[in-house]
Amino acid sequence: MNLSQLGTPVRPMIRVHGGFANRMYRLDTDQGSFAVKELNVVDRRSTYHVEDVFRFEQAAFAAGVPMPEPISASDTMLVHRWAEGEKVPEAPVSNAYAFEIGEILARIHALDVDWPHEPTEEPASHDWPELAEHAVATGQPWADELASQVETFLAIAQFVDTCERPGPVVLTHKDIQPWNLLARDGRPVVLDWELSGMLDLSGELGSTALSIAKGPGLDSIEPAIFRAVLDGYVAAGGALPPPGPSWFAFMIGGWLGHTRWNVLRCLTGAETNSGPDLALSQESAGNGVRGLPELFARLPELVRLVG
Template sequence: MDLSRLGTRTGPMTRIAGGFANRLYRLDTDRGSFAVKQLNQFDRRSTYRADDVFRFERAAFAAGIPMPEPIAASDETLVHRWVEAERVPEAPVPDAYAFEVGEMLARIHALEVEWPDLTAEPASPRDWPELAARAVATGQPWADELASAVDAFLAIADFVDDCERPGPIVLTHRDVQPWNLLDRDGHPVLLDWELSGMLDLSGELGSTALSLSKGPGLDSIEPAIFRRVLDGYAAGGGMLPPPGPSWFVYLIGGWLGHVRWNIQRCLDGVERAGGPDLALSHESARGGVRGLPELFRRLPELEQLL
């Protein structure tokens, strides 16, 4: 993408630390500041639909959804107006913030944006025994933990594939998590729309409400904050789906795919030009090997939040 149309640079483009899948840079020009995202083209977990997502973003921005203004998009690069705001820590958010996120989701789901028909998602991979064997053979620091959790990961894959989703299916952001939110004077700003697409409503609500109501792990969940996200959704005109395990299957399935992807990157042992640094992939692999089986084990407790 030709970035010269953004204006004359007033300084070097600076890489911003973090990024679980792509790499982000800040570009300052005489026309303002921009967030320039370099999309990972080497080992994406799914095809990125740049034109469809950009159209969805433009509609959301025009409708007043609090988010960075989308400027340009291609299969390799995304550009948004830079937003000055605070990062959201991994901790239960304030009551009013949770309510606003719920309202925002209801407004997003009410947008009338055409979306192409897509084929059903493939079945969850079941190569966990092979991955564990490779991890042990290559001396990965988390190999023994993965080997002992193989049966748990196979059970999680079965749950993800077999859990019934009640619907409705909505066009949505699909990744409303603390790391994709900013806090601007106590109000949410939603970032990183690349995963946008169709999703069962219960999966989006459960994933969002749980992530905003807890800190690291599962021992600091605040049920009142979980419910405030849902209160905000209802106040924004949304209708809540029936309770059940489907509220958490998208979160569990997404984490399962993310862990496997990072394990594969670690097994390859190559520092690629796109995507997260190898050290971050090791951190994500280790965290998932330890945390995902525990999350799955405590699914009955999570359902009590509903």
């Protein structure tokens, strides 16, 4: 990486572990501290529209959205000014924090930024029987669970492919989850914008509100926190789409695709020099195999959170 434009380093660049798709480093120089993200160019799940995302980030930052300052972007690397703050755990956030997340979403959706790409969602993959068979043959620790849930995974894929999205479609972050948030003085800071693009509004609101209203599983969902996100969105001028399963189709489809991607990485059994470490892929695959069937089974309950 050529990072000379960021100044003279005052200490060696250090790896910051925990990224689910790319690799992150912290660089401290005489010009400040920077987050340097090395993009996975080996087996990424979808194309990053890096230049367009960078313009979107610049517009959001200029509009006062709480986020790290975007510094530069290339096909292989993103650089932001380092943002201090506390990590947000996978647990229900405070009512005030959730309300402000809703306000932030409304401000993001109101930005006037040209986006040259049509909204696209890749069809869900239906190769779960083959993946389960391969997992059993290679002795994956979650293989038996996957094999017992093949029909459920096929039903999930069918739901993702056929669920009607009511619109409108908005240009948005698409991945506001606890691991992409900080708390600074108790208020949100939004990280990791590289998946930004066009998305059905219900999918963005449902994914965001549920992710910060629950713990690691589904036993600690706080309906009041979920509603606080929607209340903040409306208070900041946003209009809610009609309730329905579409609010959770994007989240379920995203987790399905993420699980499959990590399953494939585990099936190769090879440590790569790009993207998450193999151990993290194993953890993500196991979490998906166990968690997705429960999430799908509780879809009717989740829809009631919206109405």
